[in-house]
Amino acid sequence: MSRTTARPARVGPLAAAxxxxxxxAACGGDPGAGNAAGAKSSSAGLPTGRLAEGETLANAKGQxxxxxxxxxxxxxxxAPLDDSYPKLxxxxxxxxxxxxxxxxxxxxxxxxxxxxxxxxSDQQIADLAAYFASRPSxxxxxxxxx
Numbered sequence: 001m002s003r004t005t006a007r008p009a010r011v012g013p014l015a016a017a018x019x020x021x022x023x024x025a026a027c028g029g030d031p032g033a034g035n036a037a038g039a040k041s042s043s044a045g046l047p048t049g050r051l052a053e054g055e056t057l058a059n060a061k062g063q064x065x066x067x068x069x070x071x072x073x074x075x076x077x078x079a080p081l082d083d084s085y086p087k088l089x090x091x092x093x094x095x096x097x098x099x100x101x102x103x104x105x106x107x108x109x110x111x112x113x114x115x116x117x118x119x120x121s122d123q124q125i126a127d128l129a130a131y132f133a134s135r136p137s138x139x140x141x142x143x144x145x146x
Contacts, residue, residue, distance in 0.1 A: 043094050046101075046122045049130025057128050064115035069128065072112065076135040090137020096129035 058069040058077075069088075072081050077088030088096065102108035103117035104125070117125075 046097055046126045049093065049097075049126035049128075049133075051127075051130050051134055053124075054127035054129070054131025057124055058131050062116045064118060065112055067112065067116070069116075069132075073132075077132045078135065078138045087138055088132040089135035090139050091133060093129050093133035096132055097125055100125045100128060 061068050061071075069077070072085055073088050074080055077091075080087060099108065100117050100120065101122075103110065103113045104120055106114070108114075120128075
């Protein structure tokens, strides 16, 4: 009696790329997908983000620093005041939420951001993340960069 050993199936490069793309879409993507309010709830369990409220917050001057998000990160989050400040426009919704929560909770430190985020509610963080995630993206990966 011959005995055969099952081998795991090999995944080709195209299939691997598609699986990766599906995984990314499940974790990030368009904050407005599937929701008439324009945003989705986060994987962190924060409330559903609201675009209009996020835009208002992004343009409001913070009490702690007298600056707005737009003052430092630029219009639509794509024109930072300083090269060391990140572009926020088109960034993943969940990433933005997690970063702002970390600033608020003292797990991530920055002289301005820690102060700006200190008094933000979960809803305000969700709103800001929804707004910046919905903006046009100038982000790019470094695939093939030399």
